[in-house]
Amino acid sequence: METPSLVSAGEWSGSAPAKTYYNYTPRNVDMKYSYTWPDGSTSHYTLCTPPGGNIFYLPVTVTQLSWHEGSC
DSSP, rough: OOOOEEEEESSSEEEEEEEEEEEOOOOOOEEEEEEEEEOEEEEEEEEEEEEEEEEEEEEEEEEEEEEEOOOO
């Protein structure tokens, strides 16, 4: 089963599994996400994403997208 993609058109919060993401806005976005390791522990991250798309190499859970002021 393919892990879903996350497509953004603006700010958002919630919980979405993702392996790829696409920022269809003209702005940079701060993305908060987490990864749950095989031992059950969870790591949390924040990533600035410019317009466009990219891939996570592991399935993650995205929890928030917010506008990033300035360049990444």
